[in-house]
Amino acid sequence: MVAHFLIAFAAAALAVLLALGLIRLADRRFAGAQAARGLEREIEPIVFLFRHQALVDATAPARALLASLPGEGDWQRLSSWLGMRLPEFGALLPDLGGAARVELQERACDQPLRLRAEDLGDGLLRLTLADPAAENAGILVDSLSLGAMEQELEILRSTMDHSPMLAWRQDRQGQVTWANSAYLSLAEAKAEGQTLWPLPQLIDLSARPAQANAAAGSARRVQIDQGGQSRWYDCHLHEVADQTVAIALPADAAVRAERSLREFVQTLTKTFADLPIRLAIFDRDRNLQLFNPALIDLTGLATGFLTARPTLYAFLDRLREARMVPEPKDYRSWRNQMNTLEAAASSGHHVEMWSLPGGQTYRVTGRPHPDGAVAFLFEDITSEISLTRKFRADLSLGAEVLDALEDGVAVFAANGELLISNRRYAELWGRAAPATLDDHVAIWTETCGSSPGLAILREALNAAHPDEPLRGAMAGPAGGLLSWGLRGLSGGRLLLSFAAPVPTLPVGSEMPRVAEGSEPAESAAMSRALTG
Known part of the structure; x- marks a missing residue:
């Protein structure tokens, strides 16, 4: 009995398990069918309904499409997007009339778009969009991938x-x-x-x-x-x-920046054209970039040669051929000299004097510019050098004339500074002439001692600028008398001269006596000799 009971129980349990398995399998098939039918329901067409270009209704995919399009206004965004995909869309709308129905399909695209436009009357226009390649097909995309694509699309847009x-x-x-x-x-x-x-x-x-x-x-x-x-x-x-x-x-x-730069360059060009100084600017590769007309007048070089942007060394070679640079002993030394000129000009301010065989003298100034460029200024200073030489010759002649005088002569400025003196003055009072008038008075006092004649000279020097020449006499450094003369010059300057010693009286003659408190004999005798 027990064995029969166990067999019956096992059979019943197996039957129950088999029934449960069949029921679960049926549920799975039913759920799959329901999901497929739901997916089909979710795949809705993209349909828009407009009344006089105002959106009346649209399916959910259609509203999602409108939300993703840029611009303002439903009709404007959709018509702009359709115009990009279907160029015939702009010319389609005026041709719709009554219950007209027109279909357009995009051809030059891997994923073509089909548009159905229907005029329903009363100003209603229904637009239906479809993808011919995806009709009756659903595409499942996981939410993470779709979200990433939408986020990237939004960033790009x-x-x-x-x-x-x-x-x-x-x-x-x-x-x-x-x-x-x-x-x-x-x-x-x-x-x-x-x-x-x-x-x-x-x-x-x-x-x-x-x-x-x-x-x-x-x-x-x-x-x-x-x-x-x-x-x-x-x-x-x-x-x-x-x-x-x-x-x-x-x-x-x-x-605007290029226009400002061009106007600035034009202004500089006009300014350079009026400069008497000859200008030549070379870039970092030492090609001529800018020059003024004065350079052509000075060097005599052809305009075509300069506008061809020659190199610095070609420019100097052409100057050498025109005998516009100092002629060296040999070409190698000249080339070394030009290399030195270029290096000195590119590193800092550099000036050279070019004395040409024809007698002209040029001053060449090299100045560095930003980005390795260098500018050369050529000045014809022949007249300036001639004037300087003439001035120096005149000064030398004047010094020789002063040294040839037998009187000692010195010129003092208004502030008492010694401006010039001759050789005779140095022999009288010493070679090391001090700088100021007070120092000279101290030397005269120390050499000759204090005397009425020196006191009168000191008072004349400290007085106002004399309008008329003043004369007097004083004791000389080697004995005897010295006559002095004081004359006012322009600018508050004073000319002081010391004449040769007055000849002494013959032997045996007596000096004239003067009363006590009167003028000393030396001063009286000198005054009579000067005034006659």
């Missing part, structure tokens, strides 16, 4: 929309197939606020140079007129598949 540069794509026929917000804003501004599709070409890319077609990323500067003002852009082109990607960077600041 916001970056392009907030960029000041113009970016667009156009096909081989020149029609714009895509553009960023900056391009759309500029197109709307030129169209007085209206959005037209296909978008107009703001920059004609067909006018670019031939070499730009072959060189990827080549750039050219273009000008766009807007509202009576000109805006400049640097346009870069890239060929991608069968379309051209163009990026136009704003270049207004660069154009």
